[in-house]
Amino acid sequence: MTVRVQMVRFAFVGVVNTGTYYACYLLLLNRLPYVVSHVVAFLLSMTGSFFLHSRFTYRTRPTWRKFLFFPLTNAANFVITTSGVYLLVDVLHFSSRYAPLFAAAAAVPITFVVSRTILLRPDNDRSRRDPEGAPAR
Template sequence: MPTTVQRLRPQLAQIVRFALVGGVNTGTFYVGYRLLLHTGMPYFIAYTLAFIISMVGSFFMNTYFTYRTRPTWRKFLFFPLTNLTNYVVTSVGTLVLVNGLGLDKRYAPLLAAVAAIPFTYLLSKRILLRGHTDPATPAEGAGPPATVAGATASAAAPSAPSAPSSPSAPSAAKTRASTQP
């Protein structure tokens, strides 16, 4: 029987990867935001454009690195819905911090983003791993990467050994073997 640490290890690793992606994504957003501000663009338009650019980058970093799944058009189209919560929380936070509290417009988005982190993690996980309760354990008796309500199954959780060409298949098989009783 696996210990608590063994059961939690895949989730903790996923959270660490999410945090790393978040750091890179925040840096990308902030550099883009500052560059757009430097052009004389109004701060909220600069904020919105930088947000959209970083959201596309976030999609690809989270699919490939955080959740180790394949990007699909369906996931790509739904991913912005999960980021809508992030956008609302950070937008309201930025507006309140700049207009309500007088915080410098250069730093307000960074502070507002902190409140959005838990929401973004949970919602992106739900969209990118749709149909999977445990990304380290595939569904019993499933065949090659399946379609679950139109979303492709995770490459981190290949459902059959028939996909050896997948770069993450050996590590997923190793994870399955180490987590099974």
């Protein structure tokens, strides 16, 4: 599968993930405070995002190791968008109303690279290998 196909699938999963987050948030908001609704919806959508990106975007096997590293993609996105908003508003004097949109667009390729690195990284589980390094049967 080419990187271009992976990028298109990455964007598609992003749209699905955003819709999932928002639907969960609205459902939870009926019974929970908005902050709790946001956190739970965010965690649920991030979990769904992990599995969708693993299976659909990158066609790789999800593992616990990858799952534990996957939140780094959100951390990268947060750092890039926050820095970008600051740069656009305070340094370049863009409107604070539109700056997050430009910063988010700039974060997508970097988030793609981080998620690709995490999810396509081979798991080196030594407990499943024999002393010669071949997979155990």
